[in-house]
Amino acid sequence: MRHSRNMSLLFIALVVVCGGAFAQTSGPREGLPKEPDTDEQRIADLAIASRVPVNEGVLDSFGHVTVRSLKNPNHYFMPKAMPPGLVTPKDIVELDINSAPVDPNAPRTNGERFIHGEIYRVRPDVQAIVHSHSPAVVPFSVSPSRPLRPLIHMSGFLPVKGVSVLDHRDVSRDDPSLRGKLMVNNAKLGAALAKTLGQDSVVLIRSHGMAVVGASLPWAVFRAVYTHLNAKAELDAIALGGEVVYLNDDEIKMHSTEVFDVARPWENLKSRLPKN
Numbered sequence: 001m002r003h004s005r006n007m008s009l010l011f012i013a014l015v016v017v018c019g020g021a022f023a024q025t026s027g028p029r030e031g032l033p034k035e036p037d038t039d040e041q042r043i044a045d046l047a048i049a050s051r052v053p054v055n056e057g058v059l060d061s062f063g064h065v066t067v068r069s070l071k072n073p074n075h076y077f078m079p080k081a082m083p084p085g086l087v088t089p090k091d092i093v094e095l096d097i098n099s100a101p102v103d104p105n106a107p108r109t110n111g112e113r114f115i116h117g118e119i120y121r122v123r124p125d126v127q128a129i130v131h132s133h134s135p136a137v138v139p140f141s142v143s144p145s146r147p148l149r150p151l152i153h154m155s156g157f158l159p160v161k162g163v164s165v166l167d168h169r170d171v172s173r174d175d176p177s178l179r180g181k182l183m184v185n186n187a188k189l190g191a192a193l194a195k196t197l198g199q200d201s202v203v204l205i206r207s208h209g210m211a212v213v214g215a216s217l218p219w220a221v222f223r224a225v226y227t228h229l230n231a232k233a234e235l236d237a238i239a240l241g242g243e244v245v246y247l248n249d250d251e252i253k254m255h256s257t258e259v260f261d262v263a264r265p266w267e268n269l270k271s272r273l274p275k276n
Contacts, residue, residue, distance in 0.1 A: 114190030136231035156255025
């Protein structure tokens with residue numbers, strides 16, 4: 001009797017162990033991160049999201065990151081005009097969909113806020129945007145025969161045929177007041193940028209930089225960093241000479257299945273920030 005009971009207990013233990021092993025190996029092992037559920041949390045994360053790309057060489061003194069308001073989706077939050085590496089939650093300004101500060105006494109905001117407002121206007125799926133002057137990306141904005149294309153595994157969010165480029169001259173051709181501009185500092189140029197972006201995740205601005213969108217701050221920052229790294233890798237591959245092998249359609253389609261855990265890079269990038 002005792003032997004029979006011991007065998008039964010052993011069988012149950014094996015079932016539990018095997019069941020646990022099956023649960024760990026079937027489906028994704030790492031879940032998606034919980035999205036911020038308050039504007040206060042988004043503002044706190046925006047301060048971090050402003051500093052992370054600076055630390056990774058993606059942002060310089062003039063780039064900026066924004067996040068849509070959860071409470072009022074027609075509003076968004078943006079740091080005041082300041083170096084992104086110094087942003088804290090107290091530096092965040094709330095703007096409406098026309099990129100005007102909600103508080104008339106708000107500090108001066110970035111002139112290129114229209115990049116963000118006009119994208120938020122036409123892309124309700126976008127919750128966060130990074131505008132960067134990445135020195136690795138800019139060369140691809142001025143070389144039509146060499147578009148920025150997905151080359152590394154983590155950059156499967158890039159269009160397989162190449163990232164679209166906004167050329168201000170296409171907009172200013174019929175509007176003399178815009179001639180010579182290279183900044184997206186009014187609604188007309190912002191709308192043209194949003195149109196050029198379409199449903200993609202990244203758009204380039206000729207001789208200037210890029211705008212990157214995401215369904216959250218971690219996703220937008222992840223994509224900005226890996227667009228920068230992909231550009232560096234593509235420049236290196238081109239420098240080797242000969243043919244460059246890019247990701248194909250099947251690999252692009254698999255990207256969202258294979259690269260689903262944004263929490264890992266987000267936490268890693270935050271951990272790399274200077275402790276002070």
